[in-house]
Amino acid sequence: MHVLVVHNRYSSAQPSGENRVVDEEVALLRAGGHRVGLFERRSDDIAARSLPGKAAVPLLVPWNPGARAELAARLRAERPDVVHVHNVFPLLSPAVIAACADAGVPVVATLHNYTQVCPPGTLHRDGRACTECVGSVAALPAVRHGCYRNSRLATVPLAVSLTVNRRRWWSGVDRFFCISATQRDILVRSGMPAERLVVKHNFVPDPGIRRTDAGEHLLFLGRLTEAKGVRLLMAAWDSLAADGGVGVPLVLAGAGPLESEVTAWAAGREDVRYAGLYDPEQVRQAVARSVAVVAPSMSQETFGLVVAEAMAAGVPAVGAAHGAFTELVEDGATGLLHRPGDAASLASCLRRITADPAGNREMGRTARHRYDQSFSPAVGLERLVEGYRSAIAGRSGGAQGAPPVGNTDTDPRGGTRAGGKRGQ
Structure with a gap:
C-alpha cells in the first residue's frame, strides 16, 4: 500500500x-x-x-x-x-x-x-x-x-x-x-x-526491557503542567510524607511551565527527585525500574502513552479515573484508579500500590499481557492497515483492489466490528 x-x-x-x-x-x-x-x-x-x-x-x-x-x-x-x-x-x-x-x-x-x-x-x-x-x-x-x-x-x-x-x-x-x-x-x-x-488505540514499541523486581521508585513522566496533575501529585505526596512516606522515592521527569516550582519543591528532599527531561533510553530504564507509573491528569486524556509504556515494561499504573485511563487501567488488575482531582484518593492509591509487592508484581504481569493483546506493534499495524483498507473500500464502493474488512457496524464500545475484532 x-x-x-x-x-x-x-x-x-x-x-x-x-x-x-x-x-x-x-x-x-x-x-x-x-x-x-x-x-x-x-x-x-x-x-x-x-x-x-x-x-x-x-x-x-x-x-x-x-x-x-x-x-x-x-x-x-x-x-x-x-x-x-x-x-x-x-x-x-x-x-x-x-x-x-x-x-x-x-x-x-x-x-x-x-x-x-x-x-x-x-x-x-x-x-x-x-x-x-x-x-x-x-x-x-x-x-x-x-x-x-x-x-x-x-x-x-x-x-x-x-x-x-x-x-x-x-x-x-x-x-x-x-x-x-x-x-x-x-x-x-x-x-x-x-x-x-x-x-484505534495508539501502539507502543516493545521497550526490550521489563521490570524484574519490585521496582525502586514511583515515576511521573510527562509535561510539568497543572493539567497533567503535577500540583495534585505534589499535594498527595506531601500528605504521604507527613504520615511516614511509602518507602520509595518519587521521581518526576519532564519539562514544562511548572518546572521551577517542581525544582524548588524537590530541592533538599530525599523522598523526591526531579530528573529533568529524559531521553528515550532513560525513559525505558526509568519505567522498567518503577513500582508504578503515576498519571494523575486533571483533564480527560484521549489516550495516555505513558500508561501503555508502563504496560509494555510489565509495570502497573496509577491513573485518574476519567478519560481514556478508564480503558487503559483496569482497576485492581493492571493498576489503580483514583478520583480525579482528589489528592487524598491519589495518596491512598499510591500507598496501596507500594504496600503489596506480590500484588504489584501480579498487576505488572497482567499489564504486560494486556499490552501484548492491545498495544503491541503487531496489533498496531493490523489496525492501521485495516482502517486504510476500509477507507479505500468505502470510497470505491468495494471495488477490486480494496480487500474487504468485514462489517463496520458500530459496536457497544464505540469501535467497529471488522472480522469479529474491535478497533480499539
Whole structure:
C-alpha cells in the first residue's frame, strides 16, 4: 500500500507524544513493507520567518492555499492509495482536506485530541473540565475565555478554523481514528458522524526491557503542567510524607511551565527527585525500574502513552479515573484508579500500590499481557492497515483492489466490528 502521511510537527522545544506516534507509525508501516511518503510542515520553522511572515501565521490557521496547491500537485504526481492526516496546526490547515478532494484520494485522520470540538483541544479550562464549545455552532466561549495560551487574540484563529471548517472535516475524511472509546463517545455526542469514527488505540514499541523486581521508585513522566496533575501529585505526596512516606522515592521527569516550582519543591528532599527531561533510553530504564507509573491528569486524556509504556515494561499504573485511563487501567488488575482531582484518593492509591509487592508484581504481569493483546506493534499495524483498507473500500464502493474488512457496524464500545475484532 502507498500511504502519504500529512503532519505539522510540533515545536522541538517540548517533547511531543503526537510527533512520536507519527514517527513510530511511519516506521511500523515501512517495516511492514508499505511505501510511506511524508508531507510535513514544522512549527520550528516559524522562528526563521521574517516579521511579516510571523504576523501572517494566524491567517494560515483556518486556511493555507499554498499548502493546498502543493499537496494537490504531489497527490496528482504520486497517486497514493490513501492519505493519513495527523496535525494540521498551524501551517497546513484544513486546506489539506480540500487538496485530497481535488485529487480524489481517500483520507484517514487520526484525532489525537479534541480540536474538532474544542479550539485548544483539551476540554479543560481553569483547572476543571470544560465542554462549553462542544456541540456549539461557533466556538465563541473559547474566545471569551482565551482558552489557547490564555489569550483571546491567539484563540481567535483556532475558533474561526473550527467553525468554518467543521463540515469540511466531517464530509472530507473517510475514516477518523479515535485513540480511545471515551474520545469517540464525546465526539459522537458533539454531532460528528458516528459511522466514520472508529477506535484505534495508539501502539507502543516493545521497550526490550521489563521490570524484574519490585521496582525502586514511583515515576511521573510527562509535561510539568497543572493539567497533567503535577500540583495534585505534589499535594498527595506531601500528605504521604507527613504520615511516614511509602518507602520509595518519587521521581518526576519532564519539562514544562511548572518546572521551577517542581525544582524548588524537590530541592533538599530525599523522598523526591526531579530528573529533568529524559531521553528515550532513560525513559525505558526509568519505567522498567518503577513500582508504578503515576498519571494523575486533571483533564480527560484521549489516550495516555505513558500508561501503555508502563504496560509494555510489565509495570502497573496509577491513573485518574476519567478519560481514556478508564480503558487503559483496569482497576485492581493492571493498576489503580483514583478520583480525579482528589489528592487524598491519589495518596491512598499510591500507598496501596507500594504496600503489596506480590500484588504489584501480579498487576505488572497482567499489564504486560494486556499490552501484548492491545498495544503491541503487531496489533498496531493490523489496525492501521485495516482502517486504510476500509477507507479505500468505502470510497470505491468495494471495488477490486480494496480487500474487504468485514462489517463496520458500530459496536457497544464505540469501535467497529471488522472480522469479529474491535478497533480499539
